[in-house]
Amino acid sequence: xxxxxxxxxxxxxxxxxxxxxxxxxxLAAQAVDVVRVDWKPPLExxxxxxxxxxxxx
Amino acid sequence: xxxxxxxxxxxxTANQTVLKTFQDSRPVWFDVRPAIEALPGMTRDTILxxxxxxxxxxxxxxQRSGVIxxxxxxxxxxxxxxxxxxxxxxxxxxxxxxxxxxVGGMAGITSASSALAMVRDEASGAxxxxxxxxxxxxxxxxxxxxxxxxxxxxxxxxxxxxPVLQAAVRASGGIDVKHITAKALQMGDECHNRNSAASALLxxxxxxxxxxxxxxxxxxxxxxxxxxxxxxxxxxxxxxAAKATADAASGVPHSTIVTTLSRxxxxxxxxxxxxxxxxxxxPANEVDGLLFSAEWNADDTVxxxxxxxxxxxxxxxxxxxxxxxxxxxxxxxxFQRAVQLTEEMRQITVGALQDYRIPNLDFAxxxxxxxxxxxxxxGTTPIIDTAIAHRKGGVIGAGQTRAPLDCFKKALRAFFDxxxxxxxx
Numbered sequence: 001x002x003x004x005x006x007x008x009x010x011x012x013x014x015x016x017x018x019x020x021x022x023x024x025x026x027l028a029a030q031a032v033d034v035v036r037v038d039w040k041p042p043l044e045x046x047x048x049x050x051x052x053x054x055x056x057x
Numbered sequence: 058x059x060x061x062x063x064x065x066x067x068x069x070t071a072n073q074t075v076l077k078t079f080q081d082s083r084p085v086w087f088d089v090r091p092a093i094e095a096l097p098g099m100t101r102d103t104i105l106x107x108x109x110x111x112x113x114x115x116x117x118x119x120q121r122s123g124v125i126x127x128x129x130x131x132x133x134x135x136x137x138x139x140x141x142x143x144x145x146x147x148x149x150x151x152x153x154x155x156x157x158x159x160v161g162g163m164a165g166i167t168s169a170s171s172a173l174a175m176v177r178d179e180a181s182g183a184x185x186x187x188x189x190x191x192x193x194x195x196x197x198x199x200x201x202x203x204x205x206x207x208x209x210x211x212x213x214x215x216x217x218x219x220p221v222l223q224a225a226v227r228a229s230g231g232i233d234v235k236h237i238t239a240k241a242l243q244m245g246d247e248c249h250n251r252n253s254a255a256s257a258l259l260x261x262x263x264x265x266x267x268x269x270x271x272x273x274x275x276x277x278x279x280x281x282x283x284x285x286x287x288x289x290x291x292x293x294x295x296x297x298a299a300k301a302t303a304d305a306a307s308g309v310p311h312s313t314i315v316t317t318l319s320r321x322x323x324x325x326x327x328x329x330x331x332x333x334x335x336x337x338x339x340p341a342n343e344v345d346g347l348l349f350s351a352e353w354n355a356d357d358t359v360x361x362x363x364x365x366x367x368x369x370x371x372x373x374x375x376x377x378x379x380x381x382x383x384x385x386x387x388x389x390x391x392f393q394r395a396v397q398l399t400e401e402m403r404q405i406t407v408g409a410l411q412d413y414r415i416p417n418l419d420f421a422x423x424x425x426x427x428x429x430x431x432x433x434x435x436g437t438t439p440i441i442d443t444a445i446a447h448r449k450g451g452v453i454g455a456g457q458t459r460a461p462l463d464c465f466k467k468a469l470r471a472f473f474d475x476x477x478x479x480x481x482x
Binding site for chain 2: 021025038043045046048049052053055056057
């Protein structure tokens with residue numbers, strides 16, 4: 001039961017960082033390989049602006 | 058094709074027209090003249106300011122004191138109280154620099170005798186002007202000291218530096234600003250907050266012509282001493298060039314591209330090519346940055362101010378942050394952040410400037426032509442590199458800020474109302 005968790009701790013870390021760069025920067029500074037995914041939560045727009053953008057974009 | 062698809066197609070075509078105007082622009086510095094001669098619609102009793110239009114009662118302190126200084130300097134009033142009375146009565150007219158073919162850094166105060174750099178976009182014929190004024194530093198002890206020093210500088214610019222530069226620039230036959238900008242980007246400038254390379258290059262261009270001009274030796278000596286120490290001087294010329302470019306790109310029907318980004322220390326204002334001269338405003342943001350002395354703190358500063366965001370308008374400054382990572386020191390940033398900011402700007406622009414390359418990004422072209430649709434869709438607004446003004450006047454720091462999203466939302470609603478008839482479903 002604990003084997004996978006132990007393996008995780010003993011193996012080299014492979015990290016995917018989604019969003020905030022701060023976490024990736026911190027790991028990179030400790031020589032951990034990080035794949036960075038540029039993402040942020042979608043902006044919540046007023047419904048009227050959503051409709052306008054759907055028409056214009 | 059349905060109406061919406063047709064409109065989208067018209068927008069894409071119009072935006073490519075604006076982008077091409079940015080790309081094809083060939084700004085040349087051709088003259089220096091007093092504002093009364095250089096600017097359309099300028100009068101002896103008009104005082105121009107940076108940013109969107111603003112009532113006297115809402116003006117921030119540096120602009121108010123600058124306007125009063127200019128009124129006294131131009132002989133429009135004999136005392137501060139008389140100047141204020143004339144402004145309130147409308148006998149002294151206040152107007153944005155932008156509405157008279159000009160731009161002004163920081164408070165942007167420009168009056169009839171202000172010496173202006175004049176730059177023509179040879180591709181379109183549009184002319185942009187910018188005051189030469191750099192302003193005293195903010196370390197002067199009192200408002201009176203500051204005002205006296207400002208008036209002394211204004212007089213010197215109008216009577217000494219202006220005529221020397223006028224003679225040199227006219228003798229040169231015109232100085233190619235695009236060439237200087239492209240080179241400066243290769244040398245660590247982003248041409249808004251960092252102008253060390255462009256100012257040196259500009260001085261090299263001016264120097265031989267200034268020496269040949271038959272100016273009196275004292276004026277020449279003082280002017281060259283000033284230019285040698287004025288690391289940000291080229292910004293005046295770059296801003297005039299950017300203004301000419303932006304004005305050439307204005308008024309293209311159906312275009313959603315921003316042609317003005319500007320601030321008056323109270324409001325941030327934008328204009329959009331397809332919406333003509335209409336301003337869309339929102340409260341100006343505070344500037345995140347470094348103050349040059351420990352004697353100041355955030356309470357001493359005013360929010361974002363100046364017409365210098367004309368540089369971001371045409372795809373320089375914050376848009377090419379990766380070209381000048383050294384500026385990240387003002388905001389505790391990093392090289393990676395500088396790169397990220399330029400990549401962010403690519404998400405809200407519709408193209409790039411092939412003549413302006415960023416060495417740190419494998420010579421990728423500068424992202425340009427900011428689209429209000431992409432700004433609202435992503436929530437990412439232009440990053441603005443800027444100086445920080447003391448509320449009593451003077452530059453006391455530098456850093457970065459963002460254009461407020463609300464300007465873009467207002468512009469988008471207005472665009473829809475303008476181009477989609479109310480009768481359409």
